[in-house]
Amino acid sequence: MTTTTADTAVTTESAVTAEGVDTAEQPTLQRFQPTDLDAAPEVNALLERLGLGRLDQDGLASFGGRNDNWAGRTSGGRQVFVKTVARAAEGGSPQLDRALAFEHLAAHRPAGSPLRTPGHLGSDRTAAVGVYVLLPGARSGSELALDDAFDEELCREAGRAVGALHALPADRAEQPEPVTEDAPLPPMPWLEALPWSTVQERSMGQIAAWRLVQDDDQVIAALHALRAAERAAPHAPVHCDLRFDQFLRHDGKLYLCDWEEFRLADPARDVGAFAGEWLFHATYAVFAPGAGQEEGPAAGFGLDHAEIIERGAASLRRHTPRITAFWQGYLEQLALEGRAPDAGLAERAAGFAGWHMFDRLLATAELHATLNPVARAAAGIGRTLLLNPSGSVATIGLAQPSGSSR
Ligand SMILES: Nc1ncnc2c1ncn2[C@@H]1O[C@H](COP(=O)(O)OP(=O)(O)O)[C@@H](O)[C@H]1O
Ligand SMILES: [Mg+2]
Structure with missing residues (x-):
């Protein structure tokens, strides 16, 4: 939680986003060179199992974070965000299990809930890979904060999202239960x-x-x-790693991602x-x-x-x-x-x-x-x-x- 490392060099570029932000001031974009997919065959294996086609290394992007991630369009035409998380020595991944526990609970959100998250398309619990709907052109909260664009209205929206999270019914009997x-x-x-x-x-x-x-x-x-x-x-359902870079603004709406520390807390x-x-x-x-x-x-x-x-x-x-x-x-x-x-x-x-x-x-x-x-x-x-x-x-x-x- 305290360290953010990336195998690849940080390239905090100024470039035009798909969101079409004004061009007078170039917005901050934190983009990285993605890890070679050949070194992570579990990614395409899962995408194919999910019927989404394959990702090709060309044209892929990666966002900052602790874990490896890939963003791009599959051969099946789906825009996806894929991330791998740490695997335990004995197999499986507590991180992925916590994220899945969140997805499970979040399925009970009422329509129109201010707690918005990128749609979860599927995961491989053995290989510790998760596939999500890509929010194309989204900017992270840390990018927005650097550009002084994480304004009061967005903060209020963030408060609503976190309030909705903490009010989720934690006592549901179904598995998997949130970690305690x-x-x-x-x-x-x-x-x-x-x-x-x-x-x-x-x-x-x-x-x-x-x-x-x-x-x-x-x-x-x-x-x-x-x-x-x-x-x-x-205690309540809590994100437990709520930093600016876990927020995303996409099409004027705020989303919250990265649920691997989720638990009752x-x-x-x-x-x-x-x-x-x-x-x-x-x-x-x-x-x-x-x-x-x-x-x-x-x-x-x-x-x-x-x-x-x-x-x-x-x-x-x-x-x-x-x-x-x-x-x-x-x-x-x-x-x-x-x-x-x-x-x-x-x-x-x-x-x-x-x-x-x-x-x-x-x-x-x-x-x-x-x-x-x-x-x-x-x-x-x-x-x-x-x-x-x-x-x-x-x-x-x-x-x-x-x-x-x-
Ligand atoms: N579905 C998505 N669409 C677009 N960008 C995303 C999506 N999910 C995450 N991101 C971006 O990728 C970054 C890293 O993802 P995150 O899940 O936070 O990984 P990590 O565990 O490595 O921090 C986030 O800070 C966010 O900017
Ligand atoms: Mg993160």
């Missing part, structure tokens, strides 16, 4: 010390980022308390992750070159701490209305379904948003030899949220709307 095991992060034993095997694989920047957590007894205690609160909270995880994405974006975006900034050194080098904090705070104020829009959409959708959030949800979400800052920091630190000043500022915000979640709820835009009964 603990969500994977934070890896609590790592808070004490990194296992030696992982130290060897990590960059100096990541080790420095982990030390920020490990040397901070208050952060560790807060993470343990958050885990305990999560266990005691009412604390709904505050999803709310907190979405808020944390914006907080991290807000802290990073102000210093990223080319992200709408007229000036300013990349990653905050050359700025003094006070300047970083001031610019960061201004950026946070600009972005929190989007978290509020998400939260309003979320509450509206729950209310439509006759539900209300449990009393502690917003506070736990603030804690998870704090953890999310560390999580993203650990992921981005992978590429660096040192921790840059902006990374440290992001960690500082994460720390504040973790140590004082109840005092942070309103600041990050998760307050109960006035006039609400709770």
Whole structure:
């Protein structure tokens, strides 16, 4: 969850999308060279079994992500998105099983549900391959955020989608049942010390980022308390890996993909992750070159701490209305379904948003030899949220709307 690796080089190109976005400003598109299909014969084998024809390497695209994926038109004329996920040593794939559990539950969505997902066409559980309807010309939420196009209305729509997800009937008796095991992060034993095997694989920047957590007894205690609160909270069907790049905008509608972490868990995880994405974006975006900034050194080098904090705070104020829009959409959708959030949800979400800052920091630190000043500022915000979640709820835009009964 923390790392995003690709065998192929990142080619963040500017190109015109099939969606026909205005050409004055070239939109951000993250596209990769797909892995050779000859090395993954299970892909075409499954497509043929599904009666969809075969994919040809020519003209295929791949999108960023942890797993290999291929997007293109089959010889049968079907536009598909195919992905392979990790296989367990003993065969099968818990990741794919979780995604299938979601598909199973999602089949009960009412028509017109704001929870939209790319249609699932079929999977091979042994080979750990899934085939979905391609949303041609779709842009991911992370691309939209980089272009400042993930606006309040889209955030509200995201909130509705996540509200509809959390309101799905989790108690259905049919198989396969959603997984109930603990969500994977934070890896609590790592808070004490990194296992030696992982130290060897990590960059100096990541080790420095982990030390920020490990040397901070208050952060560790807060993470343990958050885990305990999560266990005691009412659980619901939860995405559990809700980052910007799991959202897709296609034909003006929002879709949610990548269900391999799906399980019954604390709904505050999803709310907190979405808020944390914006907080991290807000802290990073102000210093990223080319992200709408007229000036300013990349990653905050050359700025003094006070300047970083001031610019960061201004950026946070600009972005929190989007978290509020998400939260309003979320509450509206729950209310439509006759539900209300449990009393502690917003506070736990603030804690998870704090953890999310560390999580993203650990992921981005992978590429660096040192921790840059902006990374440290992001960690500082994460720390504040973790140590004082109840005092942070309103600041990050998760307050109960006035006039609400709770
Ligand atoms: N059906 C689809 N149509 C178009 N693009 C998709 C589709 N599904 C996923 N994507 C894009 O591909 C990216 C990677 O897919 P995802 O399922 O998130 O894989 P990973 O597990 O590798 O993160 C997503 O971030 C999204 O931008
Ligand atoms: Mg993904």
